[in-house]
Amino acid sequence: xxxxxxxxxxxxxxxxxxxxxxxxxxxxxxxxxxxxxxxxxxxxxxxxxxxxxxxxxxxxxxxxxxxxxx
Ligand SMILES: [Zn+2]
Numbered sequence: 001x002x003x004x005x006x007x008x009x010x011x012x013x014x015x016x017x018x019x020x021x022x023x024x025x026x027x028x029x030x031x032x033x034x035x036x037x038x039x040x041x042x043x044x045x046x047x048x049x050x051x052x053x054x055x056x057x058x059x060x061x062x063x064x065x066x067x068x069x070x
Contacts, residue, residue: 005054007031012040014059019044024058 007013011028015037018024023041030036035053037046048056 004050005057005060007035007053007060008062010062012061013037013057014061015056016058017056 007028009028009031013026013028014024015026019026019039019041021039021042021044023039025040026037027040028035029038029045034047034049037048037053038044039046
């Protein structure tokens with residue numbers, strides 16, 4: 001379904017393109033026009049604009065919402 005991805009601070013996302021450190025999972029540190037991401041493996045921070053972020057997004061996990069994965 002098209003439309004903006006409902007991403008929120010604290011979400012864990014899997015991106016198509018791996019970080020050079022080998023990590024593919026990222027924590028969302030800020031949202032808005034740009035999405036701030038923290039590498040779950042090496043702890044580096046990057047910023048992606050929303051369009052780029054949605055293109056690379058593979059999966060979004062939201063551990064703060066149990067039962068949402070259905
Ligand atoms: Zn990394």
